[in-house]
Amino acid sequence: MIENRKILLVEDDESLGYLLSEYLKMKDFDIQWVKDGKSALEIVERDFFDLMILDVMMPEMDGFTLAKELKKDFPETPFIFLTSRSMKIDVLKGFSLGAVDYLKKPIDEEELVVRLNTLLKTLSVNKKSEDKELLNHYSLGEYIFNVSKQEVVYKDGEVHKLTLRENKLLQLLVHKKNELCTHKEILHSLWGQNDFFVKKSLNVFISHLRKHLSKDPNIKIENIHNQGFIFKIENKTEF
Numbered sequence: 001m002i003e004n005r006k007i008l009l010v011e012d013d014e015s016l017g018y019l020l021s022e023y024l025k026m027k028d029f030d031i032q033w034v035k036d037g038k039s040a041l042e043i044v045e046r047d048f049f050d051l052m053i054l055d056v057m058m059p060e061m062d063g064f065t066l067a068k069e070l071k072k073d074f075p076e077t078p079f080i081f082l083t084s085r086s087m088k089i090d091v092l093k094g095f096s097l098g099a100v101d102y103l104k105k106p107i108d109e110e111e112l113v114v115r116l117n118t119l120l121k122t123l124s125v126n127k128k129s130e131d132k133e134l135l136n137h138y139s140l141g142e143y144i145f146n147v148s149k150q151e152v153v154y155k156d157g158e159v160h161k162l163t164l165r166e167n168k169l170l171q172l173l174v175h176k177k178n179e180l181c182t183h184k185e186i187l188h189s190l191w192g193q194n195d196f197f198v199k200k201s202l203n204v205f206i207s208h209l210r211k212h213l214s215k216d217p218n219i220k221i222e223n224i225h226n227q228g229f230i231f232k233i234e235n236k237t238e239f
Helices: 014-026 037-046 063-073 088-096 109-131 164-175 183-190 196-212
Strands: 006-010 030-034 051-055 079-083 101-104 137-140 143-146 151-154 159-161 180-182 219-224 228-233
Touching: 006 014, 006 037, 014 030, 014 109, 030 037, 037 051, 037 063, 051 063, 051 109, 063 079, 063 088, 079 088, 088 101, 101 109, 164 183, 164 196, 164 228, 180 183, 183 196, 183 228, 196 219
Parallel strands: 006 030, 006 051, 051 079, 079 101
Antiparallel strands: 137 143, 143 151, 151 159, 180 228, 219 228
8 A cells, every 4th residue: 555645535525525535545545534624624724634625615615715724834734625606717716725636526536545655655656755855754862753754653653643744843843942932933933824823723732742752761852931842862972
């Protein structure tokens, strides 16, 4: 099975959503199906997806609005539209929002699989090309932090998968190891804003990282009151 095939399907039609999710599971995709935009925004806060399939015609929050929200907080996660709206103006709007493809209903399931595999392969090649310019591995005490795979691996082989924001937050902290990383710097880098409610979310993500790295007591993420955080590895030398 090919890695990096985790897909979020956002489709409010019960019959189509069930059909597509079950068919894609049969084809070895790791698929999660939600039925509205609000649920989609909640799940992407907790989990990472390689690709998202967004229905356009949904109540309360349509697919175009959802795409705008996703692009603000998760600009690196690619998405495609799946919709019965096939007018040229709709297709152009979809691509202008950053979609990597625009699929028109009704769509043949086999065609969908071919398109998804082609897109994921292309995206994977592009990502590997970009990753060559980045330092992808950090030795953090008894952990290895793999940036491209979004995971920290303990010395015994135990893997902790990171969400997109956890991954970016840990990168930011590691880059400023032993230095103060201010609330403002983190919040603007990860959320693009600095307010009370976002700061509360940051504390949750810091707690997640501490839990992921808890097996090595020498790793500390110190809270500097009303200022920010400092990432430290005590009595350890990185290599």
